[in-house]
Amino acid sequence: MTTASDISESVREGSATATETIKSALSAIAKRDKDLGAFVFVCEDHALKQADRIDGMAADDKRRLPLAGVPIALKDNICTDFAPTTCASKILDNFNPPYSAHVTKKLIEAGAIVIGKTNLDEFAMGSSTENSAKCITRNPWDRGRVPGGSSGGSAVSVAAGMTPIALGSDTGGSIRQPASLTGVVGLKPTYGRVSRYGLVAFGSSLDQIGPFARTVEDAALLLGVIAGSDSRDSTCISTDVADYLGSLSDSIAGKKIGIAREYFGEGLVDGTRKQVESSLEKLRELGAETVEIDLPLTKYGIACYYLIATAEASSNLARYDGVHYGHRSKNVGDIVEMYSASRVEGFGPEVKRRIMLGTYALSSGYYDAYYLRAMKVRTLLRRDLEKAFEKVDVICSPVTPDTAFKIGEKSSDPLAMYLADVYTITANLAGIPAISVPCGFDDAGLPVGLQIMGPAFSEATLLNVAHQYQINTNHHKKMPV
């Protein structure tokens, strides 16, 4: 396994070139992605040009690049002015953004090389990467199973060793859940820690961009590059970015880990429970103390999330009208017919379902009963967590109730699909950071993830705990065949 830190060090020191690195990543993609469907677009020319630019740099300039020559995959809802950005939707099929996202620019400045755009559930709505107008992405541990979603393509790119790192977006679990199901590290930062300028909006009060990596160290390195203020995203906070790499090696002795009964109840399968419990045992061996806590409002999370996220989505997706962007229906009479036909043809079934749910929750007469109520519950949920964090440093739980499910198993039952998010959505509703770190395999050999949540801006603590766990275990060293 070659990590981003290793690659960057070799390129900086001159023992490897960026061009060699990119060529070998391109050939890994050509070989492995035929069966996996992680990429919707490979930017070969752009990547080789960037590699050439880095190789041509003066040694001193190269030495300043934290991600020198490191290939990275971006979820295809992150804008790139050198490659299409489709959100895996027919409605954006021909969309070439005129600008790059803040994170894209940050990566390029840091020497990283965007090698391709990855598949997702259309507009990031889903938990399996099956709701894509492009293709289905498969789990490298078992190709008959889903990789989770919505950032399934980015997770698979890292899990299958096509790129050492990738970026995804997380509105209700879309980084952590696929990370868990494919055996890689995935981190959702605090709301406002990373600029969302150039991220195609789904649920604006919930969306965050975050890293995928095989090691916690690489996740820390990548977060350090993309985090920080940006005047073009008014929700982005200017608080100093912590030294994520610097605190990885701190001891976790004495750290208090909260365990909430509500995250270990009905629906959690035995294989997952067993691995998560043994990871808690490991953390105790390392000197951490586990403390029982109550999060009684957890049970309202799903209902609350699926009202707020759909309400925001219905408003955000109103801009796709066949005029401003993307697909426009042909042979239509007047303009109203054109709007309507473009949307009917352009959006897939899950996106339409969300727009209808959200429009309903916001409509007059129902607004108070649904949207406003959900917002009130959201405040209570956040307070629940704030109270818990007065007693503990972090909260540990499973990431998902089950390991990777079979392709097609839940696609005809939206409610079953929504339930896969039961442990992840709270962090989005509360705006707090959470990480998924590989913590073993179930009896079928499928990866299990441990979720660690912390108070706002505690990314350094989460990375520290996850890193200490990871360097004392071997789960992350196993690769799918």
Ligand code: GLN
């Ligand atoms: N699975 C959740 C949903 O479908 C979360 C998606 C996400 O985080 N983008 O809404």
